[in-house]
Amino acid sequence: MVFNFAVASDKHHEHKKYEHEYHHNDKYKIGSIEIEGVYTFITPPNAKVAAGYMKIENEARKTDTLLSVTNVSFAEKVEIHEMIMENQVMKMRPLVDGLNITGDEEVYLKPSGFHIMFIGLKEPIVKGKMYKGTLNFKNAGSITVNFKAVDRGYHPDKDHHKHH
């Protein structure tokens, strides 16, 4: 059997692509950490999990770490996950030590990469509704954000014109 798995995703390039177009109303700031474009997808019936996405920018020189997400009323458990595609095999792993955001860098939580994993949903994620969660950073402290429920297929860079 011959499979051609020729396409490797160039993560760095993807990030560059978002850079110029990623503008949102929902900006949050705590210490040197800036967050924007916080969203989650609406869920199909019976879905027990959902994923949350955002852009996190660290304006400090020192690395900061997103340690946990708490105060989530709509799920039993929340984890920070990394998704890896290896030879077209999807692998998902919890980041037990949190997600590092290097100084003067930004990290995108997005489909096919990092995400906040909401496990054991107590209610379905419904379009237009906001879902609260508190992000806890090692250095910058804690901040509560709203995950906006959007349709699947939503892309922060493509869709932002529609919202203004």
Added chain:
Amino acid sequence: MLGKKILLRRILPALFITSIILTVIAFFTLQKSSHNLDRVDLNFSLETVNGDQFTQDKLLKKPSIIFFGFTHCPDVCPSSLQLLSNLIQDLGDDASKINFYFVTADPDRDTKKILKEYLGYFDKKIIGITGDKAELNKLYGALNIYIKRIDLDNNNYTIDHTASFIILNNNAEIIGTMIHEDFSKLLVIDNFGKIQFPKEEVKKNIIRLLQL
């Protein structure tokens, strides 16, 4: 002396002839396999979420596009189902010439009922498939699908799984795959490298690959 003679007169010629025979066999075997498609010919017996039997004959009537996933998957599975639904919409009438299947990678949690309701959110042409683990394993094996349960904390688990779509012709032969690009696009790949597909035209590429 005698040993050396036997070696020269008997064993060496025998080895020589054997090696020629093996070379010839290898040549024909390799040539054959490079022309033959990988046919799915295992006797799996599974069920659709509607309670219909799902066996090998179901793959012999129409071409099929098959994805393997599970409902506890937050990211790649719903994204794939959404992209597949978009493709079905784009195909319009041509979509009825293909069968679309979502085969569970997690039969313990994905019962027929759960899977059916879950898939109801996506295009209705996507048919859910589940069944016994042993029967599912036959299908995974036949289509070269990697599925592995990974245990996490608190009795929770996730599943590593192949996230490309398998494309079969109406003879149940694997002729191509569809893979993700950035979770927002699908790329069609001809397994035999005969056709180089332009990136942006998933619908056209599928029609061309399946000769619809």
